Amino acid sequence: MSQIKVAIADDHPLFRTALTQAVLKNFDSAEVLEAENFQELISIVEQNADIEIIFLDLHMPGNDGFTGLTLLQNHFPDIVVIMVSSDDQPDIVRKAINLGASAFIPKSANLTQISTAIATVLEGEVWLPEHTDINVDLQTAAEHQRLAKQLAQLTPQQYTVLASIANGRLNKQIAYDLDIKETTVKKHVSAILLKLEVYNRTQAGLVFQQLMLTNNDSNHDKQVVNG
Structure with a gap:
């Protein structure tokens, strides 16, 4: 795949590294920008109008639940947002998708699953953890x-x-x-x-x-x- 610019917003360095590896696996050329808190993410997005995908930690500093997701959609509607969290209960996953996230990646996901999620989103489809039914309620x-x-x-x-x-x-x-x-x-x-x-x-x-x-x-x- 071609060049892409991605932002990873997560306060856990190891998981940022894992996401970066997955991004680089899916693109021939990718620029990955990292943020440790939500305010830092907003600054990065404002300075980089060509960002196409954001990986957003559900509970990172400055992001209260889904307020970060909806703010990004309101301020930057053209950017695809992928939620990531260790808090992957089905009701949380469903809420993220229903509020507009393009995917929900549990922090327990391995590199292959993360890569699959990215590829699925790039095809314009929604990716969910296995066995998550989006149509329960x-x-x-x-x-x-x-x-x-x-x-x-x-x-x-x-x-x-x-x-x-x-x-x-x-x-x-x-x-x-x-x-x-x-x-x-x-x-x-x-x-x-x-x-x-x-x-x-x-x-x-x-x-x-x-x-x-x-x-x-x-x-x-x-x-x-x-x-």
Whole structure:
């Protein structure tokens, strides 16, 4: 295969190395950029407009659950995102795919499986760990897909305002953080409520918090320490 630029965002050096080997196995020529936290990843993406694939650790520093996935899709919709994690329970895998990830690679995967996942994604298909049924709960899947579409409709600044609302920031604080007028924040909030089809900022914050695994996944029955 031809030249490609890839970003690997994971705070575990050994797994970054494994992913890099798999990438190089699938391409004749590849440039691999590495990030140890989510903010570093965003900086790399902003400086490299030609990145095509991002490997994103589910629980890396700065990435709270699926907030990183949806932010990347909102800000950089042309980039393919592959989730990676040792937390590979079926409900977590399904949620990642339903929210728009192109693959979910467990950290227990070997080099051959990782390479297969990359090849599958490059063919425009979704790759899942073996024996993972994506169609178990169609209602929940539909809800997650609807949420992903709603978040994708937000402008990048509206997405940032929504995340701030979910973190309990007031309009005046958000205006200060983003260096914009409070009236502009209010306009963003009104647009957010309309696009998310909710009636107030509290409901909007709760919508966003659905992306945060540790607080909102009833099936997530273990405390996650590392991705």
